[in-house]
Structure formats: C-alpha cells, structure tokens
Amino acid sequence: MISSLSIRNHYTTELERCINEIIILIPINKVCKINLNGTVITINNGCIINNADLYQYIDVENLVELKIPLPLFVEKDKTIANAFFDFKQIKYAEQFRNLVLQKLHDNIQDKAVMNIYISNIIDFLLKEARVNLKHPYLPYLYTKHPLVQRLTQYVHKHIDASLSTKQVSNVFYISQSYISILFSKILNMNFKQYTSSLKIALSLHDLLKEEQSIYDVAMKYSFTNVSTYSKNFKTYVNVPPKHYIYQFRKNRFNEPYQVSLKTPNLSQTITELHHLSHQQYISSNRIILDKLKYNEKFNMxxxxxxxxxxxxxxxxxxxxxxxxxxxxxxxxxxxxxxxxxxxxxxxxxxxxxxxxxxxxxxxxxxxxxxxxxxxxxxxxxxxxxxxxxxxxxxxxxxxxxxxxxxxxxxxxxxxxxxxxxxxxxxxxxxxxxxxxxxxxxxxxxxxxxxxxxxxxxxxxxxxxxxxxxxxxxxxxxxxxxxxxxxxxxxxxxxxxxxxxxxxxxxxxxxxxxxxxxxxxxxxxxxxxxxxxxxxxxxxxxxxxxxxxxxxxxxxxxxxxxxxxxxxxxxxxxxxxxxxxNIVKFKNGIIGKSKYHTHVLLYNQLFSSTEKSYLVANIMHNFISDFPVYMRILNRNHGIISHLIPNNLDLSYIDPKILEQINKSNHPLSKLSMHCHHDPLTIRMNTSEIQYIMFPNV
CATH class of the missing domain: 3.20.20.70 (Aldolase class I)
Structure with missing residues (x-):
C-alpha cells in the first residue's frame, strides 16, 4: 500500500472521483482553490478529500498533495466507512501542517521513518478530523443546475440499485440522451461513469470486510455479475478485486508504509537538504529578523x-x-x-x-x-x-x-x-x-x-x-x-x-x-x-x-x-x-508581506577554489517548526544562456526534444520544514541567487 507525495504547481485537473485513497492538501505560500463536490472552495491551511468525493484542482500553486490509500485507514479502524474527515474539525491546524511537512526535511527514503510518518498522520486524522455518521459516507453533490441536482440525489438514494439512463428517464420523464448530455456538460463525465465510480468507491469498504465475498459485494451494488463488477473495479482501482484483497491482507501488519515521490526533483531536494545540514561552512553572516526596519518601499x-x-x-x-x-x-x-x-x-x-x-x-x-x-x-x-x-x-x-x-x-x-x-x-x-x-x-x-x-x-x-x-x-x-x-x-x-x-x-x-x-x-x-x-x-x-x-x-x-x-x-x-516595504543590505533584500517574509540573496564571490560560497544565518523567533520555500538560480538551473550551439541547424532536431530542453532550464524549487531550534542557514554557491519565503512569526 504505497502513499504518494507531490508538489502541484500551476496544476489544473478535470473533475474526477477520489477512489481508494484519502488526499491531504497543504498550501505552502498562497491560498489555492479546488472544486470539491460541486463547490469551489478556497484552501488556506489545508483540505482533506475523502474516498468517493468529486474534486478538481483549479490552477493550484505550490500545493503539497499527500495521497494515502484507503486500506491503511481500514487497518486501524474497521468502522471508517461510517465517517469522513474534515480539516475544519482539526483544532490545531498548524500542528497538523507541521506533521505533514516535517519529513520533507528528513531522509524520506528511510522506510522505517516513513512507516512512523504515515502512521502518525493516519492516527491524527482518526483522532482529530473524523466526523462520525449513522450511515456510510456518501458525498452530497452541489450544483446550480436544478435537474442535475435532482438526478444526482436520486442516484445517491438508489446507489445500491441497478441504475441506467433508461430507468432514470422513466422516473423523470426525460430522454436518455438528455440525461447523458447534462452529466457530460455539467460534470464532465457521463451518467455511467458517475454511477459506476460511486458504486466502486463505496464498495471498497465492503470488500475489505473478511466476511464479505466478491460475489456478495457485486450483488449488493446491483452489478449484473462478478465479471462486470471486476471489470469496473479494475478500471477505477487498476487491479482486480481479488488481487486488491490479497494485497490488503498480505501487507496488513508486517510491511512498512511506503511513499512514492511524484514530483521529479523532490527526492533530490530532500537529499540535498539532509546533506547540507551536515556540512561545515567557511563563513557566516547573521540577519536578525526582529531588529530589521523596513523603511524603503520596493516600487512597481x-x-x-x-x-x-x-x-x-x-x-x-x-x-x-x-x-x-x-x-x-x-x-x-x-x-x-x-x-x-x-x-x-x-x-x-x-x-x-x-x-x-x-x-x-x-x-x-x-x-x-x-x-x-x-x-x-x-x-x-x-x-x-x-x-x-x-x-x-x-x-x-x-x-x-x-x-x-x-x-x-x-x-x-x-x-x-x-x-x-x-x-x-x-x-x-x-x-x-x-x-x-x-x-x-x-x-x-x-x-x-x-x-x-x-x-x-x-x-x-x-x-x-x-x-x-x-x-x-x-x-x-x-x-x-x-x-x-x-x-x-x-x-x-x-x-x-x-x-x-x-x-x-x-x-x-x-x-x-x-x-x-x-x-x-x-x-x-x-x-x-x-x-x-x-x-x-x-x-x-x-x-x-x-x-x-x-x-x-x-x-x-x-x-x-x-x-x-x-x-x-x-x-x-x-x-x-x-x-x-523592504530592507536592503550588501547581498540582497528582505521584504515583509501580511503573512510571509520574503528574502532574496545573491552571491558575487569568486575564488580559484570551487568551495567558495556565502552563508547567511537568519535568526528568527519561531517556537515551532515552520515551512520554508526556496527558488534557486545558479549555473545548473535557470542561467544557461545557450542550451544549443548557435552553429547547430535546428531543422535537424525534433521539436519535442527542443521543447524538453527548454523546459529543463528553470530555477530549482525546494520545500522543507525547518526546525525552530536552529537559525535558518542559507548557503549560496558562487554566482547563485536564492529566493526564500517563510511565514511571519
């Protein structure tokens, strides 16, 4: 059962259903918007998308996305089907954010560490974010279209029955084609996709019960036969139901939780952060945040x-x-x-x-x-x-x-x-x-x-x-x-x-x-x-x-x-x-907005040795760990002026290769949780520029 960790930046998706996982979203440096069950919501501190929810990302930026498979929650609580998680229920939101982000600073490849990491997050959600229900969780869909609202309400009420456009058209006295057009236009999925995906999402809880067979589950949700249920199951879960049950029971107690890194540079970034914390620096400049006077405005x-x-x-x-x-x-x-x-x-x-x-x-x-x-x-x-x-x-x-x-x-x-x-x-x-x-x-x-x-x-x-x-x-x-x-x-x-x-x-x-x-x-x-x-x-x-x-x-x-x-x-x-309002100093500037402190540092040191670099120690007053976002411009990222020699005839190069080369020449982005006991130490190599952003104290 593998969780996945990503950082979504300028990322937009179509409306889709969350199946077989709980998704935790944590914005880093700005609020994000998502469509959750038909309602566009603004995410300030965080959000939780539950199994069976419909969701869509709307051009999110610097959004941490942690996906945890549903069976890992079922392992710890068999009654989780009659509940859902709500981020607003969490009393100590900052504590939970730190819990999610803290391992970005540690060695995420250590399976033992990640076992504790995922386990602690699940325990926290079960204790602090759980909302109990008298019936299995079935998300309510909000839509401004009155007929679609009535149609989805009917589907939810009869989700364990056999549902088709023909059957629903007879109930509502409208044509089958009109039902299909409405669902495709309003929800970007057809009627069959909407109903079958919801049935599969709800059936997962039943399938993981020891006393339930695949046949029992298929009949409960009125699939024609086991073969039809298995085909739909594999479409949405990517494995047959028999293999799904086998994976769940095999990995129940003796395998550590694993995390797959979906953002290409994240693993390298985390490794670098871990490596830098053990290096000795040759120089040090102290920046004491609470003594700065922001007396100059950075004009437009x-x-x-x-x-x-x-x-x-x-x-x-x-x-x-x-x-x-x-x-x-x-x-x-x-x-x-x-x-x-x-x-x-x-x-x-x-x-x-x-x-x-x-x-x-x-x-x-x-x-x-x-x-x-x-x-x-x-x-x-x-x-x-x-x-x-x-x-x-x-x-x-x-x-x-x-x-x-x-x-x-x-x-x-x-x-x-x-x-x-x-x-x-x-x-x-x-x-x-x-x-x-x-x-x-x-x-x-x-x-x-x-x-x-x-x-x-x-x-x-x-x-x-x-x-x-x-x-x-x-x-x-x-x-x-x-x-x-x-x-x-x-x-x-x-x-x-x-x-x-x-x-x-x-x-x-x-x-x-x-x-x-x-x-x-x-x-x-x-x-x-x-x-x-x-x-x-x-x-x-x-x-x-x-x-x-x-x-x-x-x-x-x-x-x-x-x-x-x-x-x-x-x-x-x-x-x-x-x-x-900013402060200027020899190697950069610092500005303070309503919620964040922004730092821009550059290193113009030159030396005959490759180890010539500049270090800035930012002294802060944080009393808990805090997230730090960085963008780095250096010889390897963003300042390559000629990726392709001028004398090379571009007509011999595949345009797709050119596109990939161009995409590679960008600043490196980093995200980490910083220990509040330590000063924020920034090391810059020769000819390097770093942008650093973190919350205000």
Missing amino acids: MHTFIKIEDWHMLLSFNQYDLQYKIKALIPNPNLIIIHTGFDHLNKLEYQKVFNVLKRLTNQGYDITLKVDNSSLSQTIDYQIIKILDSLSTVNDSLSHVSLLFVTNQHTLLQTQSLIQKFKHQFPSIECGVNIDRLIENGGILSKLSQRMSALKADFYFIDMDWLTLGNIISTKWVNSKNDFDIHQVVTLFLRRIHPTLANKIILGCITHKTLKHYYNDMSPSSHILLLHSLIEFQSSIKGFAFPYFSEDDDQFMFVNRTHSTMPLVHILSLLKPFLNL
Whole structure:
C-alpha cells in the first residue's frame, strides 16, 4: 500500500472521483482553490478529500498533495466507512501542517521513518478530523443546475440499485440522451461513469470486510455479475478485486508504509537538504529578523519588451510563452519599434489588429514607436487607425501608449502631437525618446526644462550606459579623463528633477555595460543585472529589453529556440517584493508581506577554489517548526544562456526534444520544514541567487 507525495504547481485537473485513497492538501505560500463536490472552495491551511468525493484542482500553486490509500485507514479502524474527515474539525491546524511537512526535511527514503510518518498522520486524522455518521459516507453533490441536482440525489438514494439512463428517464420523464448530455456538460463525465465510480468507491469498504465475498459485494451494488463488477473495479482501482484483497491482507501488519515521490526533483531536494545540514561552512553572516526596519518601499517597476516589428509580434503571439511572461513579470509593456505596415499583406494586417486586441485584453500594455520620418506622413493614417480599432474594445486604450522620437528641432512638433493625441484619446499615455536631446543638449538644467515642457508620461533613453556616461562626463562634468560610469549615471539621475527621473525608462542594458558599470569583469552578469534592478527600482520608472536579439551581448527574454533566458527568472524572483516595504543590505533584500517574509540573496564571490560560497544565518523567533520555500538560480538551473550551439541547424532536431530542453532550464524549487531550534542557514554557491519565503512569526 504505497502513499504518494507531490508538489502541484500551476496544476489544473478535470473533475474526477477520489477512489481508494484519502488526499491531504497543504498550501505552502498562497491560498489555492479546488472544486470539491460541486463547490469551489478556497484552501488556506489545508483540505482533506475523502474516498468517493468529486474534486478538481483549479490552477493550484505550490500545493503539497499527500495521497494515502484507503486500506491503511481500514487497518486501524474497521468502522471508517461510517465517517469522513474534515480539516475544519482539526483544532490545531498548524500542528497538523507541521506533521505533514516535517519529513520533507528528513531522509524520506528511510522506510522505517516513513512507516512512523504515515502512521502518525493516519492516527491524527482518526483522532482529530473524523466526523462520525449513522450511515456510510456518501458525498452530497452541489450544483446550480436544478435537474442535475435532482438526478444526482436520486442516484445517491438508489446507489445500491441497478441504475441506467433508461430507468432514470422513466422516473423523470426525460430522454436518455438528455440525461447523458447534462452529466457530460455539467460534470464532465457521463451518467455511467458517475454511477459506476460511486458504486466502486463505496464498495471498497465492503470488500475489505473478511466476511464479505466478491460475489456478495457485486450483488449488493446491483452489478449484473462478478465479471462486470471486476471489470469496473479494475478500471477505477487498476487491479482486480481479488488481487486488491490479497494485497490488503498480505501487507496488513508486517510491511512498512511506503511513499512514492511524484514530483521529479523532490527526492533530490530532500537529499540535498539532509546533506547540507551536515556540512561545515567557511563563513557566516547573521540577519536578525526582529531588529530589521523596513523603511524603503520596493516600487512597481515597468518592464518594456522590445518587439522589432509586426512580424515579431505575430511570432510572439504564436507561443504559450506570452502567458508565462505575463504571469512572471510585473507590468509587461510590448514596445513595437517599427510600426510601418508597408511589408504586411491584408491577412497579416488583420492579424496584427486581432493580436493587439487580444494582448490588451490579457493585460499587456502596448507602446507604438513613432519616428520623425513618419510624423507628418503616416501617423494620422496608421497610428490613429490602430487607436480607433482598439477603442472599440472596452478599456483597451488605457493599455496603449505612444513613444515619440524628438530633438531640438522637432521639440515643438512633438509637444503639439502629444497634446493632439491626449485630446483625441484621453486615456492613452505619451512618451518621448530623449536620446537626441541628451546628445545635442547643453547644460543639464536646460535638458530638464525641455523634458518638463514636453509633459510626457515617460522618457525613454535607448543609448547604452557607456555612451550616456561619456556624454554626461564630457558635456556636464567637463571631464576628459576616464570616468566612473556608475558615479556619472547616478549623478545624472540625481541632478534632474526627481519627478522626471521617476519617469525614465532605461532601454539598453548589455552584459558589457553592466560589467563596466560595476567595474566587475566576472562572467556572472546575471547577478549584476539583479543588482542594478534593485539599485534603480526607487529612482526610475523601469527598463526595456529586447524580446530576442541576434546580439549575444544583449539581455533578452528568449533565445532562438524560444527558451526563457535568465532575465525572465530574475524578474520573476523580484515580483514578490513589489509594493512591499523592504530592507536592503550588501547581498540582497528582505521584504515583509501580511503573512510571509520574503528574502532574496545573491552571491558575487569568486575564488580559484570551487568551495567558495556565502552563508547567511537568519535568526528568527519561531517556537515551532515552520515551512520554508526556496527558488534557486545558479549555473545548473535557470542561467544557461545557450542550451544549443548557435552553429547547430535546428531543422535537424525534433521539436519535442527542443521543447524538453527548454523546459529543463528553470530555477530549482525546494520545500522543507525547518526546525525552530536552529537559525535558518542559507548557503549560496558562487554566482547563485536564492529566493526564500517563510511565514511571519
């Protein structure tokens, strides 16, 4: 009798019946929703799904699922048929959560340990969560459809009788086909599946009684014969009833309970946690949680995704990655660089409009870049046509912005256009690319005046930081010597008015630029990127990166096989901190939400030895064991920039292989129960980033 342990993440199922098991659900870092017997419920601390229940997962995240076979409960209590388990009955819910999660920190491969683990959980449920009944447990199905409600009530009342659509149609004076249509549409299973699965689930208790034969059980639930019962039994339990009884009686007392790990990385994760607890660390940094002062807010940053043209937008729309990016990245904004329609045929032209409407409905913001060359010729025709088209969709224009390119000579023209579009489309935002103003401008105060006069919603700087630093150094700092790019860019942002700085989008961040900016020529530029995102989050509006670029020096969202690049994972690690009050320190940040503490740590240490790593000891005040969730970005997980050589012809590779390779390049997730007696010790290897989350004390 093998139990199974899984961690369900972004996991959705169809409505199905729980048969031959009790399912325990424990959410880790956020509430989850499931459909239980027709009612959508929110799981805060936990939930128990009983044998014969109908259940469905609804996009659950980080949900621990422990399935324990029903016979293991029957071994301990023969009367369990006349009862069910209710999580709400548990007085000490946190104690039960700890009981379920604690072995994630121990060696789960030890059968003796797991024997005690499963046995203790069963004992706890029998004592604390059991609800006794005068009759066998039969779940009540809730549905808003009145006829389906009446039909299922009739089925439950006569579950031991012979049930068919023909017999039920005569009772309710409706057609057999209509009954089948109702069950398939409302419950996603036909009438026969609903009744036979319920009969099998209820018959398990009878089958495990010593005095009951397979024939007796088959006749009790009005199966035509033993063969029909055995066929249905094998369909839902995966073994014949004779073998099921044999397994139960053989393993009753002398075999330890076993646990199968259904999540691929869980066994490795648990082994690593156990192994790390026995290692000696070379250094230690103490973080005392109760002495921290969260005095800085982590602002909601905007991320612009640069799309070269309409063809690339159509390509972006073809992949499921658009949904992933929207889920992982805060405030994504697609900026279309070349907005001309000259190279599109009529079919592609219509597709573009349809894609824009769909993306704005999904919550994407869209920015259309308008060059000087098109200001007087095509803007009224092309841009206004797009805006008019989107205005027919509810609230779509609130997701649209225009980006004008201007210089000293077109300053007045740009001001006029911004006023024109603001008047005609009040809900759109207008931004200005100020590269040419910076290149041709005089003193810094003059640039500030010109930026203010434009009255734009944001200001876009598309030149790289080295060029920006060189211009600032020679024109405003009057330095002809080698300049410190970090100091010069910081000076630029501090010298212009804060209201203007907070509207700036930095649009060209490269690996080379970051290494110069931080004077760090190490290969781990992903950590430098994280450092810059944290540094600038309170001083500017956001950053822009290309969706894809042939230039390997660019940070980008995907590579040529549409595998997500490290940039996506880094932005997703920052997302939990948005709008939280945080504490910044040398190697990371800590934020505190209503229910959880979030920690982001990174290690920029480099050494000639492979054992160079950083350790952080988080001192807490927990009085009981607590769950810790981690995501780890390192050389093996999530920062592989080239899984396939650039010179390899992809046409020779099976697309399914490419898909599997791409799926492998993601951060490693870990879940553990931490002993409250010990500080939370986090070890980071070279060039590693770790996100840690645990409940507030």
